[in-house]
């Protein structure tokens with residue numbers, strides 16, 4: 381059969397829509413999406429044929445493809461995944477899962493009306509800032525605070541207010557790119573500040589800042605080099621010294637702290653990370669951080685600092701453009717409240733709970749999980765446990781190898797790449813790592829309730 385003949389044989393959209401198997405999608409897939417799917421399936425075959433490829437133009441084959449496309453379209457795009465990678469703040473997988481209390485608070489304010497900008501005492505208009513300001517101040521020692529959409533927005537807002545039309549001095553060692561689209565020089569340009577780079581990639585001295593200060597200087601900026609480390613022959617100027625220099629010249633000092641550490645992580649055997657409170661205490665005029673990295677809350681940007689600075693930031697036109705919605709505020713307020721009792725924060729905030737899980741605790745879970753997999757899946761897999769490392773992720777603690785014990789799965793009847801694909805494409809999606817021909821499942825990032833789901837997913841993948 382030549383191409384023209386096959387094109388003529390292609391079923392018509394209307395005819396396909398009348399088929400019983402496609403009509404049966406009603407109730408499962410909205411009619412509009414069924415029509416789109418049928419058109420796409422017909423077009424896909426037509427395109428293939430015109431490009432000279434083999435394609436089945438029969439009505440049954442086109443209908444089967446249309447049904448597949450229709451079901452895919454009917455599925456919600458933003459879906460749950462099971463994170464078995466051991467990367468705790470996994471940016472592509474949504475960074476920090478929320479504490480149950482935070483989820484409940486989100487649901488409550490989302491479902492109905494709330495005190496978002498309403499003061500029940502006076503019966504008058506209130507401010508959305510009140511829900512988190514006192515808490516941030518209590519936890520960091522700052523005079524004033526606010527929260528915006530994310531840390532990138534916090535940095536942009538602060539730069540625009542403090543340094544627009546003026547010069548902002550920053551060390552060359554801190555001109556970082558975070559996650560592809562946040563680059564310090566680009567954010568600086570967008571804010572209207574002129575960036576003055578000082579020092580070198582590995583070493584910047586106080587005298588480098590000092591000699592760059594002029595009457596045009598609007599800001600001294602320190603950026604936490606979140607996702608990488610300069611190691612070896614290095615020097616950074618401590619925040620305290622920048623604050624002294626700023627005071628001498630009447631120039632404000634800002635720190636972009638990045639990961640949002642509110643408690644000393646060394647208590648859990650993790651490397652030292654400066655806390656937001658330490659930067660506030662060191663005298664920074666404003667400190668910014670993310671809400672959904674090590675803080676373990678929703679996507680947000682937290683600004684903590686001097687009252688006159690925060691007051692000015694709240695009034696800036698950009699503040700309205702980057703303001704938080706009620707659901708995020710509910711999640712952030714609830715997460716911050718948990719920090720008022722640090723042991724409770726460690727227990728209930730998933731990011732902290734996962735980061736602080738010990739190797740021994742994880743070894744026990746890994747052994748149990750490996751046993752379950754062996755029991756359920758028989759000889760489909762060779763399953764054992766192995767020492768490995770988890771990562772904090774999200775550009776936090778980049779050098780920290782956090783000891784863990786993983787379940788190592790060697791498929792006996794299919795390739796490990798195919799196993800990884802089947803788990804990833806499954807329902808629920810299970811995302812795992814491959815290393816040395818084995819699929820690794822790190823219990824650190826699995827909620828206990830997800831363990832049986834991983835076993836089920838492996839059993840399904842073996843049967844497919």
Ligand SMILES: *Cc1c(COP(=O)(O)O)cnc(C)c1O
Pocket residue numbers: 530531532533535558562603604605606607636637638639669670671680681774775
């Ligand atoms: C992550 C990070 C940002 C960007 O924060 P988002 O909350 O992702 O917008 C900016 N600066 C530093 C130092 C960071 O670590």
